[in-house]
Amino acid sequence: MVLLLQYTLLFASVLILVALGGCFSEHSGVINLGLEGIMVIGALGGALTLKYLSSDAPAFLIVLAVIIASTICGVLYSVLLAFACINLKADQTLVGTALNMLAAAAATVIVKSINMAENPDNVSSTVQYVNTKKALVMNIGSFQFNWFMLVALLALIMAYVVLYKTRFGLRLMACGEHPQAADSVGINVYTMRWAGVLISGMLGGIGGIVYITAGVSEWKFEVGVAGFGFLALAVMIFGQWKPLNIGLAALLFGFFRALSNVYSGFDFLAALNIPGSVYNMMPYIISLIVLAFTSSNSRAPKAEGIPYDKGSR
């Protein structure tokens, strides 16, 4: 039971971080379908930091270094999206998809070349971080507390404050609702959209490293992050683009994702003899059903997905 709670919180943390990233980007008016790719690149940065850091370093330092590395990677990668979608007015769906594919291919190429440089016989795309990973967690009784849970909680509170209580947040949201109106009162729409996308890169990058360190101590980069970026987008839609609702939605989705990790530990679930694939499918099925019920009166930012052109009205 404790294990189920632990995994639920852990996966919910991932979903909160990434969904908030999507939330910032969409409130500024850019649909970020590249979150999946941003997660992969953020995860890569964090995983390599974990690999090269000595496990003797103080735990706090390791956590901080990993977060910084993932943030930098996520933000840098999201620049590709911001530049294409905001400045060159490219199709946001196409660019997002391209970034997802590029991230998986680039991460695989990078990890493989690192592995091959170390040992010519090792052609796998796996990064191991068994020892340093211990710094990320703390045991409270049988519950394994992960520092990223705290990070996600802080991000949730900060997102709420920034979006609703600061001048920056309100301006950001104005750019996603009615950019022409925002522009007419002197807000630079392009800057605001860049800010929204870069924040989503930061949160997506951190979400990536949390995902690949959840319960495992090595990651095979060939598989990317298994559609988790898109699950986060479903969480965001279910949460109606509002931070607090996103938090609750993430807990629900996190629970179903956690079930697939720990179902065999429950006697009554194991006795049902349902194949593992069914549990693996569960989060995707739930999100499809949830989307079907919540999308028809959606509160999506009105101008999302439409490139802003100063000359049009």
Added chain:
Amino acid sequence: MASNKTKAKESFLSKPAVQSILAALLCIVLGLLLGYIALLIIEPKGATEAIITILKNYFTYPTKAAAMKYLGNTLVKAAPLLMCALSIQFCYQAGLFNIGAAGQYVAGAGAALFCALKLGLPWIICLLAAFVAGGLFGIIVGFLKSYLNVNEVISGIMLNWIGLYSVNMLLSGVKETASPYTVSVASVNPSAILPSLGMEKLFSNNKYVTIAIPLAILIAILLKVVLSKTVFGYEIKATGMAKDAARYSGMKEKRNVIITLFIGGALAGLGAAFLFLTGYEQWSVTQSSVPSMGFNGIAASFLGGLDPIGTIFASYFIQHITSGGSYLDKNIYPSQISDFISAIIIYLCGFVLFFKLYLNGYLRKLKEKEKEEGGKK
């Protein structure tokens, strides 16, 4: 004389087809260049040779017979890729981004292999089953989109994973006992193998070369005709350009969305059957990621300028470099460098619109300048 020449150049450059081809070539060149730079970073010493290996693909074989045989293999995999690309291209005409093609492909593979291996049906029924299964996956996306306003990209991705796990479960009944792969179609049910009609002779007896290849090309031409010559094709394009206007002028845009996605799904499903019913590949029931065929289809359709005929060449090119990547020296360069190049090409395709705007702006300026000069004279 000189002005005549520039005029000819201008009118040549302002043709949309010429611009699309130019843009595609530019994307390819830049994609290859960036891929080459990546190779240089990994190991500068064999990088030039490596990029040439990717481009040469089957030409690395010295004899003509061997090269023809491996050209056959590239074509065998290009046919399903073309089908996925057509699926995405067709849906995009209606303004729908069918990223679910990957899942529809998986559904098609599941249906075709289940009918072939478990039920022992002949190939034509298996093809039909794949067509319907892929189409059904498309219908789900279409229904969610038109009646419940669910974003087709997100529902498509969710269905990709649902499809993968379902097909893994479905096919685990027909797998080999010692391996995760499904049993070979050729040995269990030869009647399910697509007929070759003697084409294998052209490719040094490559038995995987079947009617799938010409069929895929025929379907591409058929789609071109449907899109440009029929009322249905016109309605689809109208829905894609302005949904509300289409509804206002009496087109049933909801029905059109669902039909479009049914056809798109069916094309991707058929694509899977085109590969798995040749026996070239077996399905692994333990695979934990969605096959990349559907995603590469996105690359091919955008590189092909979103035109069915252009897509034929683009699909071949994408498969050519993907196959070429497998000839790299695996102890120095990862074969995924080809995926890397394709991904960069898709990213660059996002700039095509910008490129065309820029080019047209430049041409306009050139014309104005000429007018001014003419006035001065």
